[in-house]
Amino acid sequence: MLFRRTTAALAVAALALTGCATRQQINAPAPPPAADFPVEVSVPGGSTGLKLEKRPERIISLNPSSTEVLYAVGAGKQVVAVDDQSTFPAEAPKTTLSGFKPNLEAIANHKPDLVVASNDLDNLVAGLAQLKIQVLLVPPAKTLEDAFTQAEVVGKATGHAADGTALAKRMRTDIDKIVSDTRKPARPLTYFHELDNSLYSVSSKTFIGNIYSRFGLTNITDEADKSGSGYPQISAEHLVKSNPDLIFLADTKCCGQSAQTVGARPGWQSVNAVKNGGVIALDDDIASRWGPRVVDLVRTVSSAVSAAAAK
Structure with missing residues (x-):
């Protein structure tokens, strides 16, 4: 987990579509x-x-x-x-x-x-x-x-x-x-982006946070980023109290996290994201890189926002 936090910090701040679009990008002209x-x-x-x-x-x-x-x-x-x-x-x-x-x-x-x-x-x-x-x-x-x-x-x-x-x-x-076509929710949605299961996250000032901001999402960890590093660690109590509408898991590969494991955490059953199917599994690699597959990440966030807006 320490390695993941170091990787994220170097790769994003101090921190690719498996579909047709990616294949078109890779098969570029001579x-x-x-x-x-x-x-x-x-x-x-x-x-x-x-x-x-x-x-x-x-x-x-x-x-x-x-x-x-x-x-x-x-x-x-x-x-x-x-x-x-x-x-x-x-x-x-x-x-x-x-x-x-x-x-x-x-x-x-x-x-x-x-x-x-x-x-x-x-x-x-x-x-x-x-x-x-x-x-x-x-x-x-x-x-x-x-x-x-x-x-x-x-x-x-x-x-x-x-x-x-x-x-x-x-x-x-x-x-x-993608952002323009995303269904807009009736009220601003809150979110938590999980880097690992010790609850390290990203603030709005990071590259990943910038993506969520495009959708008007509010980051529940911003106030916890006292050092301004962009990578605060929050407590389970803080998350439950903040009650995010969406939880994005960027630790599905490294740490085996899923909607099921999150729902089994003590006290998390009352969180809106858990109750309403708002826990979204991300590809760890795509969620930590700023290359062409960032379009995939944007599309995943769009789907989550649209689904939440429809409820």
């Missing part, structure tokens, strides 16, 4: 000519003015969200290794490389010409610079707009600028339509 290079890219909060003289042909991804974006923009054939947390798509060359404890020697053994990472942990950028390996830092997205921007930047940096722009546009358009 790469453009090398004449598009050199290019210079910058990412808000990450790499600034990174100049790539030629299209990278041996890319390593050290975070799952970037792995998904790389494949979604059509750069999958250029990826030679991904970190141990990258589980999608299935064809990604998963290794024992770690994005949390980067091993410079192990990274260099893959002979990359570009490494994509979300954090400059253990002086990763400077260490790889000494080995003449460039690093594109794409930090954890804080908003949906951050995720769209990163899709564009990754596309440009890998020689797939048009595909990156198209992916960002598609994500934005799909999400806006």
Whole structure:
């Protein structure tokens, strides 16, 4: 559980559709000519003015969200290794490389010409610079707009600028339509997003919280985030008293949680979400990443809100 909280914090703040849309994203067009290079890219909060003289042909991804974006923009054939947390798509060359404890020697053994990472942990950028390996830092997205921007930047940096722009546009358009088409409840709904069964959660200031805010949902953990970390831990008493209308479980894989296990927790039987079928099981991976499958998460939230509004 500690690992999950650390993963979430690094991946989202300090924290991909198994249907047709995802397949369309992965099966992107062939790469453009090398004449598009050199290019210079910058990412808000990450790499600034990174100049790539030629299209990278041996890319390593050290975070799952970037792995998904790389494949979604059509750069999958250029990826030679991904970190141990990258589980999608299935064809990604998963290794024992770690994005949390980067091993410079192990990274260099893959002979990359570009490494994509979300954090400059253990002086990763400077260490790889000494080995003449460039690093594109794409930090954890804080908003949906951050995720769209990163899709564009990754596309440009890998020689797939048009595909990156198209992916960002598609994500934005799909999400806006899903939110717009969602049935509106008669009153504002409250929610709890569970990171693990020790009741760590996310506040509205996180990337995940930003998604829920698009639907006008009120987060019951915001007042408990005294430190401002974005990842408060609440008590069972606080949850029962707050009586959320919806409970989203992002710990179905790691911790085996479900509507049944939640309903069996002492005192939780009286919570509206439990009584009214408002406990929603999420895919842990999709619920912790800011890549193209965030559209799946938005669609799941939409379904939950619409179902609650119909009652």
